[in-house]
Amino acid sequence: MRLDRLLANSGIGTRSSVRQIIASGGVTVNGVTAKDPGMQVRETDTVALNGSEIGRKDNLYFLLDKPDGVLTAMEDPRLPCVGDYIPDELRGKKLAPVGRLDYHTTGLLIITNDGELSHRLQSPKYHVAKRYLVNFSGQCWSEKEISSVASGVTLTDMDTPVKTAPAELSPVDDSTAEITLYEGKTHEVRRIFAHFGKEVIALRRVSLAGLEIADSAQNTGTIRELTDEEIKLLKEAVSL
Ligand code: URA
Helix, strand or coil: EEEEHHHHHHHCCCCHEEEEEEEECCCCECCCCCCCCEEECCCCCEEEEEEEECCCCCCCCCEEEEEECCCCCCCCCCCCEEHHHHHHHHCCCCCCCCCCCCCCCEEEEEECCCHHHHHHHHCCCHHEEEEEEEEEEECCCCHHHHHHHCCCCCCEEEEEEECCCCCCCEECCCCEEEEECCCCCCCCCHHHHHHCCCEEEEEEEEEEECCCCCCCCCCCCEEEEHHHHHHHHHHCCCCC
């Protein structure tokens, strides 16, 4: 994590005031005066302000571009899971995925230990936009079907019928479409497509709460920390 973010997260001050403190030589990392607010600080580093070690408030935020064939779980005895992408030294930090992507769904997955943010991003109350790119087989989407998705569809494929929240569907070509959901029912995209006689061949989440990743799979399997701006974007989307 960046030094200035770590200090700001720890309640020392705002990002700009923290930078001034660093510039004035008040911060050491492992006993050495820090000069660069952007320096990367690891879990094992000792950070001190005016000689006193600071207590870390260690909320962590990662973006994984989930590959196909990976379980959305932090641990699994048999199958590859998203927890395998978390650095070993962060085990025990109570990181958890925000919601679930199916085993065969790829794309944007947030992993964090910020429980309130996670809860709100998953709650239908906050209408968080989740955009998916879908490759499918079957008939092209008709205007009538697109309107039905926009009004909400009653799915009857499970024990109890459920109505989906209004969603936006836009065909890209005859076998590709984008769909934006504002809730997260189990296998919702696959079920909406199946309701209209279409089969999802490949499903990729490309956006969540305004955070975007590439449509293509070029970065699949990579994980990185979110930037401060990205964390702010997510928090603002759920009134935090
Ligand atoms: N909808 C699905 O059907 N699967 C996912 O993984 C996400 C949304």
